[in-house]
Amino acid sequence: MTTTPSTRRALGLAVPTVLLTTVATALVATPAQAHTPARVPAPGLTALPTGAAAAALAARTVPVELAPVTAYTVQDGDTLWDIARAHGTSVAALYAANGLGSDSIIYPGQVLALGGTAPAPSPAASESATPAPAADAAGPGYAVVAGDTLWSIAHEHGISLAELYAANGLSPDSIIYPGQTLRFAAPAPAPAPAPAPAAADPAPQPAPDTYTAPQVVLDDVQTANAQHIIRVGRELGVSDRGIAIALATAMVESGLVNTPSGDRDSIGLFQQRPSTGWGSPEQIADADYAIRAFYVGTAHTNGLLDIPGWESLGFSEAAQEVQISAFPARYGLWEPQADGWLAALG
Incomplete structure (x- = not known):
């Protein structure tokens, strides 16, 4: 089941126009004494400009004002965690500055504020940053x-x-x-040839999630993996609640077994996916790596401790912030048993 860090892209800064103030001021200054030696024209000038010409030159002076870096244009492969670390801020600050949440998606070309109010993108930038919708009979x-x-x-x-x-x-x-x-909707059915069009079938309703959490007596393999999760949590200073969340998550994802495969390219105790930035298949198959990644994340993913205010979230909600599962309510069903395993083994 998306902190080596990804390559950071440097922000582009406009190069300020060279100041002409000093030259223009020298050209129009009144001599301090009547016998000041004659000035020599700069190379390429037949004579120094005076009077109205010098005043016009001075008027063309451009003041220098270097604006602080307050925005960043998202590049391919960026994550909010990468951007926050590269620019000395936090994911929570990026959320607040850009009106984002933990389930928000960023995309190449999007302009993010690094602090304060997010800049208003130009019309051209807004058009290029938004994924192109597909217009067909089913709508956008x-x-x-x-x-x-x-x-x-x-x-x-x-x-x-x-x-x-x-x-x-x-x-x-x-x-x-x-x-x-x-x-986001099925194509509209073609109208029936009869004068009155046939009524469309009602939209299918999602099947209820019938998942349950049976009472489990851990076998030797599950017990060893649970002890490993508890031990790493203690080493990292994770609270009992955070360790219980990790135990419940591993039970939901893999049955507390370090399995070599799963849904699509998912691997290991937490069914982490190489394709979403959790690491290489060899790394994720290492139980110690996978457990630490769940707690503290990788260069491209957030772990439990990276989630702002995770301790105030619900049990399932905190686990879901890390796992991004299609069935987020399942983690909380294991909370009582996870507490019991921690009490018995930790």
Whole structure:
């Protein structure tokens, strides 16, 4: 189941125009004494400008005013964590300055404020920064960008996963890729030849999540993995609640087993995905690496401790901020048992 750090892009700064103030002032200054030696013209000038010509030259002086760096244009591969670290700020400050949330998506060309009020992008920049919608019989669509998941797209546009699946002929096993266009509604049916058009079928409703959390007695493998999660949490100074969230998350994602595969390219205890920045397959398959990544993140992903105010979030909500799962409510179902495992093993 998206802090080596990604390459930082330098901000472009306009080069100020060279000042002519000193030269112009020298040219129009009144001599202090009547016998001041004659001035020599600069190379390329046949005579020094005087009178109105010198005044006109002075009027062309451009004052220098270097503006502080307050905005950043998102580049391909950037994450909010990368941008915050590169510019000496925090993810929470970027959220506040740009009206973002933990489920917000950024895209190449978007202009982010680094502090204060976000700058108003020019019309041309606004047009280029917004993914081009797909216009067809199903209405406006969405062009997938790097880092998107079906859950994040559905959440961002206020629809359910089931509706997104139905509109695009997808399933929980489907893979999306940058540049792919997704619809938010199924194409309208062609009108029936009869005078009265046939009524459209009602939109499919999402199936209820029937997942339950049975009472589990941990076997030897699960116990060893739970102890590993607790030990790393203690080393990092994570609170008991944070360790319980990690235990419950690993149970939901892998059954507390360091599995070599899963949904799409997911790997390991927390089913972290190489394609979303959690690390290489070899790294994620290392249980110690995967556990630490859940707590403190990687160069491209946020861990639990990176989430602003995570301790005040609900149990499931805190886990979901890290995992970005299609079924976020499942983590909280394991909270009582995770507390019990921690009490018995930690």
